[in-house]
Amino acid sequence: MLHPVGPLPAAVYWRRRLTVLVVLLLVLGGVSWLTVSLVAGSGAGAAAASGTAAPAEVPALERVVPTVSELRTPATAPVSAPAPAPEPVSDPAPAGPTPGGPCTDDMLGLEVRTPGQVAVGTKPTFELVVVNTASVPCVRTLDKQLQELVMVDAARTRVWGSNDCFPESSSDQRILAPGEAVVFLIVWGGLTSEPTCTAPRVNPAPGEYVLRGRLDTKVSGDAPIVLG
Incomplete structure (x- = not known):
């Protein structure tokens, strides 16, 4: 086979053999390329079908700069608890009454006492009672002109009024000991009156009435009285 025999020159037979060899190599190369392409395509399709993506290449910046998770956060200095706020200073308790000072209205008790029931036209006596309710002695002016009783109907x-027609006056300043009571007697003439004492004075009708007492600016509660 290496020495072709024929009527033609040997170079002709060698060229034919070389041509056949080149064609054969081209055919074999095309078959190999086709086989590789088919295998690669089937692998890519399988990867796409399985949903597995090829790992993405790490960006060049992340290869140089560390991520946040790789950085170590410096320890935070402990925060000390705030100092407790100072307690508010309460105002001092008000001082009590001064011994020997004036008897203010809130240091006095004032009461009117009546017989309860009197006959119309009689002249009953009422009592105006002043009491020092404080724990210390105090001074109060008890002048007659500062005392008054007033009667009102239902x-x-x-x-x-006790000062309507026959007002009295005096100068009476006293030191009242704690718990001391002073009683003033006031007589009622049994007739009606008004502050100017110019209206006719008559016997009031029988019924229920109320007496109220006053010592200057201190006023008593109501005391009932029945006229029959």
Whole structure:
């Protein structure tokens, strides 16, 4: 086979053999390329079908700069608890009454006492009682002109006043000991009156009335009285 025999020159037979060899190599190369392409395509399709993506290449910046998770956060210095706020200073308790000072209205008790029931036209005596309710002695002016009794009827209409027609005056300043009571007697003439004492004075009608006492600016509660 290496020495072809024929009527033609040997070079012709060698060229034919070389041509056949080149064609054969081209055919074999094409078959190999086709086989590789088919295998690669089937592998890519399988990868796409399985949903597995090729790992992404790490960006060049992340290969140089560390991520946040790789950085170590410096320890935070412990925060000391705030100092407790100072307690508010309460105001000092008000001082009590001064011994020997004036008897203010809140240091006094004032009461009116009546017989309870009197006959119309009579002249009953009422009592105006002043008491030092404080724990210390104090001074109070008890002048006659500062004392008064007023009678009103059930409709709260003024009927009589002790200073209407016969006002009295005196100078009476006293030191009242703790718990000491001073009683003033006031007689009622049994007739109606008004502050000017110019209206006719008559006997009030029988019924229920109320007496109220006053010592300057201190006022008592109501004391009932029945006229029959």
